[in-house]
Amino acid sequence: MGYRHPFPLRWNDNDQYGHMNNTVYYEAMDTAVNTWLIRHGGLDPAGDVIGLARASSCEFLAPASFPEELEVDVAVGRLGRTSITWDLAILRAGAPDRSEAYATGAFTHVFVDQVGRRPVPVPEAIRAAVERHLPLPPTA
Amino acid sequence: MGYRHPFPLRWNDNDQYGHMNNTVYYEAMDTAVNTWLIRHGGLDPAGDVIGLARASSCEFLAPASFPEELEVDVAVGRLGRTSITWDLAILRAGAPDRSEAYATGAFTHVFVDQVGRRPVPVPEAIRAAVERHLPLPPTA
Amino acid sequence: MGYRHPFPLRWNDNDQYGHMNNTVYYEAMDTAVNTWLIRHGGLDPAGDVIGLARASSCEFLAPASFPEELEVDVAVGRLGRTSITWDLAILRAGAPDRSEAYATGAFTHVFVDQVGRRPVPVPEAIRAAVERHLPLPPTA
Amino acid sequence: MGYRHPFPLRWNDNDQYGHMNNTVYYEAMDTAVNTWLIRHGGLDPAGDVIGLARASSCEFLAPASFPEELEVDVAVGRLGRTSITWDLAILRAGAPDRSEAYATGAFTHVFVDQVGRRPVPVPEAIRAAVERHLPLPPTA
Numbered sequence: 259m260g261y262r263h264p265f266p267l268r269w270n271d272n273d274q275y276g277h278m279n280n281t282v283y284y285e286a287m288d289t290a291v292n293t294w295l296i297r298h299g300g301l302d303p304a305g306d307v308i309g310l311a312r313a314s315s316c317e318f319l320a321p322a323s324f325p326e327e328l329e330v331d332v333a334v335g336r337l338g339r340t341s342i343t344w345d346l347a348i349l350r351a352g353a354p355d356r357s358e359a360y361a362t363g364a365f366t367h368v369f370v371d372q373v374g375r376r377p378v379p380v381p382e383a384i385r386a387a388v389e390r391h392l393p394l395p396p397t398a
Numbered sequence: 399m400g401y402r403h404p405f406p407l408r409w410n411d412n413d414q415y416g417h418m419n420n421t422v423y424y425e426a427m428d429t430a431v432n433t434w435l436i437r438h439g440g441l442d443p444a445g446d447v448i449g450l451a452r453a454s455s456c457e458f459l460a461p462a463s464f465p466e467e468l469e470v471d472v473a474v475g476r477l478g479r480t481s482i483t484w485d486l487a488i489l490r491a492g493a494p495d496r497s498e499a500y501a502t503g504a505f506t507h508v509f510v511d512q513v514g515r516r517p518v519p520v521p522e523a524i525r526a527a528v529e530r531h532l533p534l535p536p537t538a
Numbered sequence: 539m540g541y542r543h544p545f546p547l548r549w550n551d552n553d554q555y556g557h558m559n560n561t562v563y564y565e566a567m568d569t570a571v572n573t574w575l576i577r578h579g580g581l582d583p584a585g586d587v588i589g590l591a592r593a594s595s596c597e598f599l600a601p602a603s604f605p606e607e608l609e610v611d612v613a614v615g616r617l618g619r620t621s622i623t624w625d626l627a628i629l630r631a632g633a634p635d636r637s638e639a640y641a642t643g644a645f646t647h648v649f650v651d652q653v654g655r656r657p658v659p660v661p662e663a664i665r666a667a668v669e670r671h672l673p674l675p676p677t678a
Numbered sequence: 679m680g681y682r683h684p685f686p687l688r689w690n691d692n693d694q695y696g697h698m699n700n701t702v703y704y705e706a707m708d709t710a711v712n713t714w715l716i717r718h719g720g721l722d723p724a725g726d727v728i729g730l731a732r733a734s735s736c737e738f739l740a741p742a743s744f745p746e747e748l749e750v751d752v753a754v755g756r757l758g759r760t761s762i763t764w765d766l767a768i769l770r771a772g773a774p775d776r777s778e779a780y781a782t783g784a785f786t787h788v789f790v791d792q793v794g795r796r797p798v799p800v801p802e803a804i805r806a807a808v809e810r811h812l813p814l815p816p817t818a
Binding site for chain 4: 325
C-alpha cells in the first residue's frame with residue numbers, strides 16, 4: 259500500500275549553491291500527485307473536473323543534488339468533501355521509509371469544474387482509489 | 399517602508415490549466431528575497447555566509463496568468479538569531495496593498511557558512527538592513 | 539522601430555556553474571515573442587490560431603547571471619506564408635545594440651489551427667504588425 | 679553502443695497549449711549529456727575542467743505531453759580538440775530508433791578551466807569514453 263513516484267533530477271534543478279533548488283521539491287510533489295491521479299484516479303486534465311492547488315508547504319531536511327534519483331512517497335493527510343490534502347515526502351530512490359527524507363511536505367488540491375472553477379465534490383473514482391490504495395491518517 | 403519586487407511572468411510559467419503554475423509562486427518568493435538580500439543586505443552568493451531554505455509555504459487565493467506583471471511584497475515575519483522567516487505576498491503589479499493578493503506565503507532562511515553549511519548568526523549587515531527597511535511584526 | 543522585451547533573471551535561473559542556464563535563454567526568446575504577439579499582433583493563446591515552435595537555436599557568446607536584468611531584442615528573420623522565423627538577441631538591459639549580446643538566437647513559429655494543429659496562413663493582424671513594427675531582413 | 683537517458687515529464691513541463699514546452703527539450707538534452715559525462719566520462723561539475731554550452735538547436739517534429747516517459751538518444755556529431763557537438767534525439771521511452779523522434783537537436787560543449795573559463799582540450803577520460811561508447815559520425 260502506498261505510492262512511490264520516481265523523480266530523477268535534471269541538470270538545471272541544481273541552483274548556484276550546487277544543490278536541488280527549493281522550488282523543485284514542489285515540482286516533485288505536484289508531478290507525483292498528478293501522475294497518481296491520472297493513472298489511478300481517472301483524472302483527465304482536459305476533463306470536466308480538475309484539481310487546483312489551494313495551499314502547499316515543505317520542510318527541507320537535507321540537501322539533494324543532481325544527478326541523484328529521487329522518489330516521492332505519496333500518502334493522504336486529509337480526505338475532505340471537495341478537497342484532498344496530500345502528505346508527501348521526498349526520498350532517495352529506494353529508501354526504505356521516511357526516516358531519512360530530504361523533505362516532507364503537504365499539498366492541498368481542491369476539486370473544481372474546469373469551466374467555472376467552483377468547488378465540486380471529490381470525484382467518486384478518485385475517492386475510491388484513495389481509499390483503496392493510499393495510506394490514510396488514523397481517524398481521531 | 400517595505401519592498402516590492404517586480405516579477406513579470408514568462409510564457410512557460412502557465413501550465414496546462416492556463417494559469418501560473420503553483421511552483422512559480424515559490425520562484426517569485428525565492429527571487430524577491432534573494433534580490434533584496436543581495437542589493438540591501440550585502441549578501442554575496444559566492445561568499446562565506448549564505449541563506450538556505452529551511453521551510454516554505456504558500457496559500458493560493460486567486461489565479462494569475464502570463465502575460466501579467468506581478469510583484470512580490472516582502473516583509474519579515476520573524477527575525478531570529480540564525481534564521482529569518484519572510485512574510486510574503488504575490489500581487490498584481492501596482493496593487494495598493496495585500497487585500498487582493500494572488501497568494502500569501504512564508505519562506506524561512508537559515509544562515510550557514512558556505513563550506514560546512516552549519517548555522518551561523520544572521521550577518522549584521524542583513525540584520526541592520528531588515529530593521530531599517532522592512533516591516534517587522536509587532537512584538538508580542 | 540524594433541521591440542525590446544525586459545527579462546529580469548530569477549534566483550533559480552543560475553545553475554551550479556553560477557550563471558544563467560542555457561535553457562533560460564530559450565525561455566527569454568519564447569516569452570519575448572509571445573508577449574509581442576499578444577500585445578501587438580492580437581494573438582489569443584486560447585483562440586483559433588496559435589503559433590507553435592517548429593525549430594529554435596541559440597549561440598551563447600558571454601555568460602549572464604542573476605540578479606542581472608536582461609532584454610530580448612526582437613526582429614524578424616523570415617516572414618513566410620504559414621511561419622515566422624524570429625531573429626533574436628539577449629542583451630544587458632539598456633544595451634545600445636547587439637554588439638555585446640550575451641546570445642543570439644532564432645525561433646521559428648508555424649501558425650496552426652488550435653484544434654487540428656494543421657498549418658494555416660500567418661494571421662493578417664500579425665503580418666501587418668510585423669511589417670509595421672519590426673525590422674525585416676533586406677530582400678535578397 | 680549508444681546511450682539512452684530516461685526523461686520522465688513533469689506536470690509543469692506542459693505549457694498552456696497542453697504539450698511539453700519547447701524549452702524542456704533543451705533541459706532533456708542538457709541533462710542527458712551531463713549525466714553521461716558524469717557517469718561515463720568522469721566529469722566532476724565542481725572540478726577543474728567543465729563543459730559550457732556554446733550553441734544548441736532543436737527541431738520539433740511531433741508533440742509530447744506529460745505524463746509521458748521520454749528518452750534522449752545520445753550520439754556524437756563532432757569530436758573536436760576543445761569541444762564536442764552532441765547529436766541528440768528525443769524519443770518515446772522504448773522507441774526502437776529515431777524514425778519517430780519527437781525532436782532532434784544538437785548541443786555544443788566547449789571544455790574550459792573552471793576558474794578562468796578559457797578553452798582547454800577535451801579531457802582524455804571523456805575523449806576515451808566517447809570513442810569507446812558512443813556512435814561517431816563517419817569520417818568524411
